[in-house]
Every structure is written in structure tokens, then in C-alpha cells.
Amino acid sequence: MIISLYIDDLLVTGSKHAQLEEFKKSMHNEFEMTDLGEMSYFLGMEIDQGADGIFVNQKRYASEVLKKFSMENCKQVDLPLVPNAKLSKNDETKKIDEGLYRSLISCLLYLKAARPDIMYATSMWSRFMSQPIETHFNAAKRVLDM
Structure with a gap:
């Protein structure tokens, strides 16, 4: 699992779905936060995730x-x-x-x-x-x- 933190934005990614869900649940229990789902925009970068791969543009x-x-x-x-x-x-x-x-x-x-x-x-x-x-x-x- 990889966790990126920038001020009050948190990006969590990884290959094990169960581990990600457990982490998000523990964060929700500790902090007031919103799960925005699959990333599409982060720090001025647009992210397109599909079967062909992950593409970034600005x-x-x-x-x-x-x-x-x-x-x-x-x-x-x-x-x-x-x-x-x-x-x-x-x-x-x-x-x-x-x-x-x-x-x-x-x-x-x-x-x-x-x-x-x-x-x-x-x-x-x-x-x-x-x-x-x-x-x-x-x-x-x-x-x-x-």
C-alpha cells in the first residue's frame, strides 16, 4: 500500500483491495473524512484509469x-x-x-x-x-x- 499526503488530501493506492478497505475504515473511525472513490483529479493532474493503463495529463x-x-x-x-x-x-x-x-x-x-x-x-x-x-x-x- 502507498499513502500520499498533501496538506489535507490523502491518496491511498495498493494491489490488495481488502487491505485498502481496512485502512479506509480505520481512517474513517479516527478522522472526519470523505472517500471520493477512484482518483480522477489530484494536485492539478487529471488521471484517467482504464484497461489500457493509467494516463496523467494537466x-x-x-x-x-x-x-x-x-x-x-x-x-x-x-x-x-x-x-x-x-x-x-x-x-x-x-x-x-x-x-x-x-x-x-x-x-x-x-x-x-x-x-x-x-x-x-x-x-x-x-x-x-x-x-x-x-x-x-x-x-x-x-x-x-x-
Whole structure:
């Protein structure tokens, strides 16, 4: 049996049904809780369980991120990075709000759980968390177009 706890959410999984039921019964006796049944959504990840296997995606979370950064109607791109683009801390473009940039990078870092194809680009952009400029922000927003 595997038990995952995040703040007040508990995820219990295992191969022995009787053991799971016994655990849930003992938890119900000790704590006020609700059994939501088979997991379909957990910590921003949608889980689809079927005969073919278990599949994880973050479509709903990605949609929320697009809304947060006013990019619901963006055009899709194939690559998260512009080929041959050079990002520099010494670029003379306009400085942007560090909090806004950090929020974007945090969202992208969480999205890479289901999208390993954005891992390299996101790590590149995270280098500019201190004193980000408009060029960095626009480059980081590109992954939301994927």
C-alpha cells in the first residue's frame, strides 16, 4: 500500500483491495473524512484509469495558466524555444515585475510533470528569476503556446 499526503488530501493506492478497505475504515473511525472513490483529479493532474493503463495529463491546469497570463487565444508553436535565440541578463529591454515572472516559471515547472518536453526550456528561463526583462518573459510565455 502507498499513502500520499498533501496538506489535507490523502491518496491511498495498493494491489490488495481488502487491505485498502481496512485502512479506509480505520481512517474513517479516527478522522472526519470523505472517500471520493477512484482518483480522477489530484494536485492539478487529471488521471484517467482504464484497461489500457493509467494516463496523467494537466489540460485543466494548463488552461488555467493560459487564462492567468491572458493567453487563451494564442497560436500554437512546435518548439518551446526559438531556435538560435540568445537570452542574456545584460539585454537592454524593459524590466518586468519579478513576481509575475516567478509566477510564470513556477507554473511551467509544475506543468513539466506531465510535459517533459518543456523541461530544458523551463530550466533555461529559471536562470533569469532575478531581474527578469521583457525578452525573458516573452520567451517563457512561448511554451504556453505549445
